[in-house]
Structures are given as C-alpha cells and as structure tokens.
Amino acid sequence: MKTLVLPTLVALFLPLTVASVRGADAVKPIKALLITGGCCHDYVKQKEILREGLEARANIVVDEVYSSDKTDSPAFPMIYGNPNYAKGYDVIIHDECASRTSGLTTQAENEAVIKSILKPHREDGIPGVNLHCGVHAYRAKDSPWFEYLGLESRKHDAQEPIAVTYIDKESPITKGLADWTTIKEEHYNNVHIFDTAHPLARGKQTVHVKQKNPDGTTTITGDRTDDWVDVWTNIYNGKTRVFSTTIGHNTETVADPRYLDLVTRGLLWATGHLNDDGTPAPGYGPGGK
Template identity: 60%
Template sequence: MKLRLLPAFAVLTLAFAFASADAADAPKPLKVLLITGGCCHDYAKQKDILKEGIEKRANVVVDQIHTDDKSTKPPLPIYGNPDYAKGYDVIIHDECAAGISDQSVVEGVLAPHRAGIPGVNLHCAMHCYRIGNANDPVTDLDAPHAFWFQYLGLQSSGHGPQEPIAVSFLDKEHPISKGLADWTTIKEEHYNNIKILDTAHPLAHGLQKVKVKTKQADGTETVEEKSVDWVDIWTNLYQGKTRVFSTTLGHNNETVASDEYLNLVTRGVLWAAGHLNDDGTPATGYGPGGK
C-alpha cells in the first residue's frame, strides 16, 4: 500500500511546488495612491468610484488619502512630506487645491515625480499648486511659476459653463487610446489651454458648444453659439524620465463612473507604470484578476 501511495504523493508534491513557483512568479498588483479632497467636487463618492473602477479593470490596489475639507487649501497630509509616495508605483492626483501656492509645499508635492514616480492627474489637479498668475503663459521652465505646469505638460487656468463635450481622439494609435471610441459627455466643465508644452503629447481634444452673450451699444444683448476646442487628454514626459498621464475631464460623478472614463483612466495608470501593451490591453499579469 505504501509503495502504491508514494507516486501519487510525489505527483501532488510536485504539482504544489509548481503552483507555488507560479504564484511567486506572478506579478504583484501595482500599488497606486489616490489623493482626493478640496474644493468644488463630490470627492467623497468619486474616490470610491475610482478605486472600485480601476481595481476592477486591472491588477491594481488603490490606497487613498482623502479629506472631506472643501476649501481651496485642503489639509492633505502629503503637504510637508516629500516622501508621501514611498512604496507606490503610481500617484493619482485628483485633489482640488487651487489656493495652495507656497513654493516649498509645491516642490514637496512634486518631489516623488521628480524622482521618477509616475503620475496621473484628473480634472481639478490641473488647477492646483499654481505659483503666480495662472493666466500668464509659461516662458521660463525653471521659474516657480512653471513648476506644476512643467509636470503636467499643459497649462490651464479655468473653464466655462457646463455643457456636453464631444471627445475625439487625435492619436488613435497610442496604447492609451488604441481601440477607444470617441464619445460625448454629459454637461461637463471644459478646461482651457493657456499653453501646451513641447514635452506633452495630445491624445484627444474636446469640442464644446457654449452660448455667448454680447451687449450692444444700444443696451440690447445678442446671444450666439460658439464652439470651444481644447485638448483634454494627453501624456507628458516630465524632466525627460517620468511618465505622466492627464485628463481635464471628470467633474461630475456620472462622468467619473462611466465606462469611457474608467477605461481611459485605467489605461493611463497602466501606461504610466509601463504595463500597457501597444494594443491597449494590460501587460501579462496586470489585467483583471492578475490575468
């Protein structure tokens, strides 16, 4: 009986060894830090929409730093801590901190990205950490005024009324946009483009129709429809080494929860981390469930 059981036991032991080896070789989930809070948005819900949506679409674990403070100077614990991103593969900035302009604080937020940790920036992150007048186009990249815009690759200072945005991809062959269809959002904020830096690579632009009122000399008002066309999805190579993905879309919960948005952001995360295939699919081991 013992002689008959030995081969079966040996097979089971060998199978277990192979399974253990496969598990050890399997890619570990990407560690992503999502930062939310501040003015003007429903971050309490959006942080969970993003976490659930990204983790569902990729082999990613999203940790959160969040504050319910709705001021333009939210008390996020990353401020004054240049090591806040230690141990993470990608940082998602989705905070709205338009009132924070202290140079030392801004440089602390940028420290991990200057060291090479990739970044993903959503919506109001484009209007954070502005030193000086955001409407003044960046000219000197070494000046503090340029610090945050240099990281983003695009300078924006504001937006118009909420109206639908027709999103059209400009580079349909980029891994992030490959196979993604153009779409039209619900009523959304459309961020302006003060300047697109040379390091940025536009992926999509948005066309939004807005009504403009003009007061005539006789006191009457005329209303005309105007088309506003801005880049709203792009990549950037920060300081020649750090991958950065950004989109100005994502004001309302319905937009953030849409498949179009979550698919786009997930691809942005994977691309920034270097785990997105040329055809837009996750690299082996980084798809849903580690596939």
Template identity: 50%
Template sequence: MIRSFALFMFGFVTLIAAQPAISQDAKPKPLKALLVTGGCCHDYGNQKDILKKGIEARAMVEVTQVHTADTTTKARFSLYEDPNWAKGYDVVLHDECTSDVVDQTYVDNILNAHKNGLPAVNLHCAMHSYRLPGKEDWFEFVGIQSAKHGPQKPIEITFIDREHAISKPLENWTTINEELYNNLKVFPAAKPLARGRQDTGKGVDDYVVAWTNQFGKARVFSTTLGHNTETVADARYLDLVTRGLLWSCDKLNAQYHQPLNVSP
C-alpha cells in the same frame, strides 16, 4: 546509458520549455496606487469610491485612498509634508482641487517624487491646483497650463492619436454637461491624445482634453474631463483613466488590464 541520458535530456528540455507558460499564466503582483482626493467644487466623497471600484475592476491595481473633507481651495494633505510621502506606491492619482495652496516647499515635495520617477495620473481640477505665483512648476508636471473652463455643456471627445496604446481601442463619445478646460500652453513633452469640442452658445471651443507627458523620469497621464459624478462613473471615462494609469507604469498589457467596458 545513452537511452537514460536521452530521457533525462528530454525531461530537462520539456521542463525548461514549460517555464515561460507557467510564468505567463501566473497573476502579476498588483500595482499599488494612491488616490488623493479633496478640495473645492466637486463631489469627491462619491467620486473617490467610483474611481477606486472602477480601476480595480479593470486592472491588477490596489487603490489606497487619501481624502480630505475640506471643500475649500486651500485644502492640504498632511502626507505631502513628508518628502518621502510616496514611498511604497507604484503610481499616484492626483484628484485635488487646491488652487490656493502655494507653499513652495509643499509643492516641491509633491513634484520631486514624480521627477525622480514616480508615475502619475492627473484628473480634472488637478490641472488647476498649486498655482505658484509666477512659476510653471506644476503646469510643467501636468503638461498643459489651463486657467479656466467653459459652461456646463456637452463635450464632443475625439481621439486624435489613434495609434497610441492608451487610445487605440477607445471610441469617441459625447459627454453629458461638463466643463471644458482651456489650454494656455502645451509644454513640449506633452503629447495630445484627445480633443474636446464644446458649443458654448456664444461660439465653439476646441481644446486638448487628454494627453501624456514626461516629467523628469516619470511618465504622466492627464485628463481635464471628470467634473460631474455621472461622467466619473461612465465606463468610457473609467476605461480611459485605467489605461492611462497602466501606461504611466509601463504595464498596459494583457496581464494587468481586464476587458474594456466592464460595469463602473
């Protein structure tokens, strides 16, 4: 009897001890990301596919695309007309260029989803979108207010927070010809990760180019980099965006993230 009980307990303990290993080895459920692209001044038709492929190659993420062929600053997305537009998604990547869309209800629909806890990633011209007259609503969400950019010249990128989970393994680099956005205001909740330095030919500009933010209940990652398609396709850019996305979802770990510097 004693021997049988001992064998039973040994088997039971062995089974329990094995459970964490099984759980750790199991693949996590992919995050559901919504990528919104379109509007003025950029090659969104190609960039949307580069972003989807690059993110999915680097992380356990399924990217759904919503794209408009409208290339004006007044491009709108019908999904934002619905207050429940973000239902079913774990994170949203805003890659719009729609500075002249200033409908308060429309913008509130976007912001309320994030204020209530939906993580976000903002890319490049998203920082120049939804400029509500006399209000800082959108800028508070992205974390930094910007109003213009410099010439198309290389940007020297330096990570200034080397201990942050997003930037810790990333290397400084110099882009091809790119646009460096200015910083009119850095909001209190924004935490700079990287700065960009650009020789304009008339002087040297130096601004924050990547940062994190807290907006309501949501974690937000933003970068002003990514005007040109060659930059968007750069493995270093895709590494940065992917790590920012996973951080915003609190999933920047070995289960969700693949090795760095895979092909775009």
C-alpha cells in the same frame, strides 16, 4: 527500496516546487495612491467610483487620501511638506481640487510645497495620473506643476457638453476607443502645451458669449466653440510617465464606463503595463489575468 523511495520523494516535493515557482512568478498588483478633496466636486462618491472602477478593470489596489475640506485650499497633512509621501506606491493619482495650498499665503511657501509634492515624480520617477481638477491644482505664479503636467490650464467656462475626439488613434491608450460626447462638463482651456507633452484627444464645446449690461442684466450676444486638448501624456524630467485628462467634473461622467476605461488605460501606460493593442500586460488585467 531505493527504487521506491526516489519516486516517493519526488512525488512529495514536486507540489512544493511547483507552488514555489508559481509564487515566484505571481504578479503583484499595482499599488496606487488616490488623492481627492477640496471644493466643487462630490469626492465622497467619486473617490469610491474611481477606486472600484480601476480595481475592476485591472490588477490594481487603490489606497485613498481624502480631505473633507471643501475649500480651494484643502489640507493634506500626510502629503504637504512630506517628500516621501509616495513611498511604496507605483503611481499617484492626483484628483485634488487645491488651487491654493492650505494655510499658505506667500508664493515662496506655495512653491516649496508644490516642489515637495512633485519630488516623487521628479526625482524618484514615480508615474502620475491627473484627473480634472488635479490639472487646476497648485496654480501658484510660475508653478512647476504645469511642467509636470505638460500642459498649463487656468480657467473654464460654464458647463456644456464636450465632443471628445481621439486624435491619436494608434496610441495604446486610445486604440479602439470610440469618440464620444459628455454630458454638461467643465472644459479647461489650454494656455501652453509643453514640447514634452503628447496630445491624445481634443474636445469641442460650444458656449454662450455673454455681455453684462449697465443695469446689471446679462445678454447673450452669440456662441463660441472652444477646441482644447483634454487628454494627453507627458514625459516629466526626461523619465517620468504622466497621464492627464481635464474631463471628469460630474459624478455621472466619472462613473461612465468610457471614462473609466480611458483612465485605466492611462494608468496602465504610465506604469508600463499596457500592451500596444490597448490590453493590460499579462497579469495586470482584472483579477490578475
């Protein structure tokens, strides 16, 4: 009987043991919080394109905070004044178009809210991903937002195609990605690039130089080519990984697989789940592969 009972018990408990090991080794999805809303963009469509595109490309679960306020000072009650808004998340995706914070008029009030928004990134080390208008958000005078981004930008010209060239082709974020030209897009200027930032791509855009005439008409006097950094990484406060791109105004661009591939890699890099060859770390590919 003893020789029969032992193999039977082993056979009974082995599946449970294997299941327990597999459960312990299971990779938890990256939890991302996507913040959208404000003026100038079709966030109703873009937020879903971003969520679906990221979740299809990596082991990520994206939660959304969306403001339907279409002004440049949208309200985000769960975020503004709440320094713990990022609790439980692995990365925050800032895509809000909020050059001014809602209902605030003084510089001191704006700075207090911006510092509260930055608290999870500054003190808790939660990575950040910043897309297009998220770079132009919170532009109070001497705003600490730019130090977090690693780059200060304050304006753009009319929409024209942008020729994107990857200048660091060995970064895991860009390795194997081909240079490309966008449709007509807004191209953000570079006022200042911080020493903590690392440019990954530059964009060239040719725009018409216009002159206003005394009679109110406008004359095109020539063309100008702007050459700005439009994709980069930053190490904020000595520890926090931050990925940003100024590209992504129009919905067609946001839905472009080349754009979604880039943003996915940037997010995986920011959270420490990107291999040197640009592929997701084990367990962080599509479907947890």
